[in-house]
Amino acid sequence: xxxxxxxxxxxxxxxxxxxxxxxxxxxxxxxxxxxxxxxxxxxxxxxxxxxxxxxxxxxxxxxxxxxxxxxxxxxxxxxxxxxxxxxxxxxxxxxxxxxxxxxxxxxxxxxxxxxxx
Amino acid sequence: xxxxxxxxxxxxxxxxxxxxxxxxxxxxxxxxxxxxxxxxxxxxxxxxxxxxxxxxxxxxxxxxxxxxxxxxxxxxxxxxxxxxxxxxxxxxxxxxxxxxxxxxxxxxxxxxxxxx
Numbered sequence: 001x002x003x004x005x006x007x008x009x010x011x012x013x014x015x016x017x018x019x020x021x022x023x024x025x026x027x028x029x030x031x032x033x034x035x036x037x038x039x040x041x042x043x044x045x046x047x048x049x050x051x052x053x054x055x056x057x058x059x060x061x062x063x064x065x066x067x068x069x070x071x072x073x074x075x076x077x078x079x080x081x082x083x084x085x086x087x088x089x090x091x092x093x094x095x096x097x098x099x100x101x102x103x104x105x106x107x108x109x110x111x112x113x114x115x116x117x
Numbered sequence: 118x119x120x121x122x123x124x125x126x127x128x129x130x131x132x133x134x135x136x137x138x139x140x141x142x143x144x145x146x147x148x149x150x151x152x153x154x155x156x157x158x159x160x161x162x163x164x165x166x167x168x169x170x171x172x173x174x175x176x177x178x179x180x181x182x183x184x185x186x187x188x189x190x191x192x193x194x195x196x197x198x199x200x201x202x203x204x205x206x207x208x209x210x211x212x213x214x215x216x217x218x219x220x221x222x223x224x225x226x227x228x229x230x231x232x233x
Contacts, residue, residue: 003161004161040126041225042121042222042223042224042225042226043208043223043231045220045221048220064131089121090162092157092162102212104150104152104167104212104214104221104223105152105164105167106154106162106164107161108161108162109161110159110161111127
């Protein structure tokens with residue numbers, strides 16, 4: 001397998017459930033990202049793991065919890081979500097250059113479509 | 118704060134025609150990158166083209182080219198000889214440079230339909 005793989009592709013959960021989204025990259029990249037894509041809104045960066053250092057967007061509710069056990073895997077743990085959290089969640093990866101500088105080319109997965117009932 | 122604005126939510130053109138997607142941005146940074154990303158229906162988003170702000174020459178990639186107007190903060194994408202496979206959402210994006218994993222700012226996107 002190559003590229004960025006996300007599972008599951010579709011997830012329906014109740015507001016009291018706990019679930020996790022998984023992302024795996026086989027590109028040898030050293031940065032990984034979670035984005036939220038909602039209709040008619042810009043892509044919203046949620047979390048970044050850069051050279052194993054987490055850069056967090058403070059506006060992300062605590063019901064979303066990321067985990068990056070190594071440079072190839074990224075998780076997004078979900079608990080007590082709200083219906084407005086329904087969206088497409090995109091994982092991406094990139095290779096950081098010298099001194100961890102980002103060249104801006106992101107490689108995306110196909111996304112996990114989340115529906116919160 | 119940087120912002121990216123795509124004023125065309127949706128466009129349709131006939132196959133083989135040329136189409137231009139608009140993008141404007143606002144920043145006080147002097148060094149940055151601009152991007153166009155393509156998201157086909159139910160498929161992965163991919164990078165189409167990248168422009169470094171310090172370069173005066175407009176970037177081109179086969180049928181895709183940009184018109185970068187730094188003073189006007191405008192960054193449009195031209196698709197020549199459009200093909201059915203060009204049907205997708207197109208996102209304009211901005212990133213200051215250098216950046217250590219910093220956020221890439223995306224616009225809301227333009228949904229492009231190529232009609233047979």
